[in-house]
Amino acid sequence: MIVVFKYLVPKGYTGISIYPFIILNNRAILSSKTLINHEKIHLRQQLELLVVPFYLWYVLEFLIRLVHYKNWHKAYLNISFEREAYTKEFDFEYLKHRKFWSFIKYICK
Structure with missing residues (x-):
């Protein structure tokens, strides 16, 4: 579920995920497929x-x-979770074939 509420998103960021929500800081970025x-x-x-x-x-x-x-x-930027997300954010099919705990391979990169 995507919610727009700028007061929950830390300053300097456009969005944050807090399971099960994606929280964005403004409505204009709802159309950003990459960010979503x-x-x-x-x-x-x-x-x-x-x-x-x-x-x-x-x-x-x-x-x-x-x-x-x-x-x-x-x-x-070097947190393993962020490395995976930034590396794969343009691959819109990634979640369909992503293996369990794939972020592990980004720990030591």
């Missing part, structure tokens, strides 16, 4: 990890990468 696909990939990741463990892993990996890169944006 990116967020749907996150929903699949969340479902695979039973939601709460996904967020724990996400935050822990972000903190580790923040210490490593010493840069907020670079740490965010």
